[in-house]
Amino acid sequence: MPVTPKGKVMASFDYAFTNSKYYQSNVFSRTDTADQTSFNFFLPQVSFELNSLNRKQYANAGARLLIALSYVMGKEGFLPGSTSPNLKEEINNWQWFQLHLVYDNYFKTFGPLKLGIYLEGVFSNQPLFSNYTSSLLYSPAFQPLPEMQTLYLPSFRANMFAGGGLKAVVRIYKKIEFRMEGYIFQPYKEILASETAGEPPYYGPAFSNRSYLATATLAYISPLGPLSIGVNYYDKVQQSWAFNLNFGYIIFNKRAMP
Numbered sequence: 001m002p003v004t005p006k007g008k009v010m011a012s013f014d015y016a017f018t019n020s021k022y023y024q025s026n027v028f029s030r031t032d033t034a035d036q037t038s039f040n041f042f043l044p045q046v047s048f049e050l051n052s053l054n055r056k057q058y059a060n061a062g063a064r065l066l067i068a069l070s071y072v073m074g075k076e077g078f079l080p081g082s083t084s085p086n087l088k089e090e091i092n093n094w095q096w097f098q099l100h101l102v103y104d105n106y107f108k109t110f111g112p113l114k115l116g117i118y119l120e121g122v123f124s125n126q127p128l129f130s131n132y133t134s135s136l137l138y139s140p141a142f143q144p145l146p147e148m149q150t151l152y153l154p155s156f157r158a159n160m161f162a163g164g165g166l167k168a169v170v171r172i173y174k175k176i177e178f179r180m181e182g183y184i185f186q187p188y189k190e191i192l193a194s195e196t197a198g199e200p201p202y203y204g205p206a207f208s209n210r211s212y213l214a215t216a217t218l219a220y221i222s223p224l225g226p227l228s229i230g231v232n233y234y235d236k237v238q239q240s241w242a243f244n245l246n247f248g249y250i251i252f253n254k255r256a257m258p
Helices: 132-137 146-150
Strands: 002-004 007-022 035-051 063-079 090-110 113-124 161-173 176-187 189-192 202-206 211-222 225-234 241-247
Touching (some): 007 132, 146 241, 176 189
């Protein structure tokens, strides 16, 4: 239901079945079988969104505010693979609430320079799943950069977190822009793997760890979609630096999990 020319209120009810296949170790052979976690759940949600951003990707003007409240109730099933440290099948019933907040605003212009701010928070009582990897796979992710949607970055996932950063966009010529962005990700409690094989994951101390990310990107907003080249830095990952050359929009189908 529209509430302003740029705003809407939405209510939805979803039923979803997900199945994730993964290895809990980086050492496996072609004959090994992967672990599997299935999660089928109900998801009622209400949200309020204001959006006046001028572009779907690489915006440089406008603002966006999102407030979404979700309730998740479902059943987790775990089937161990040949390399799993836990050889016992598990079935767990879970339910939790989640409040998701996003604020994205390009608030100041100095000639060709535009400054913006991005804030995001997730507040939830989501439980930990049967193992460390599945707990991260089904946890919310902090993804302010388009490329982050294509990557699995454990250091930017948590069941409850706050993140934010600043953006600077310099117009070089017409629709050619240079973008610099820097962010801080602060989980409330980091999800940690047990040092004992087969033991469930656990939460670390509150506010004990944080991660950083930054990007520098040269983008051309063409009529067919954005063309960009840049470098990203991700904290606490095996390969911290990533060079990107992209053409077009990075888009996905709607994700089942909130």
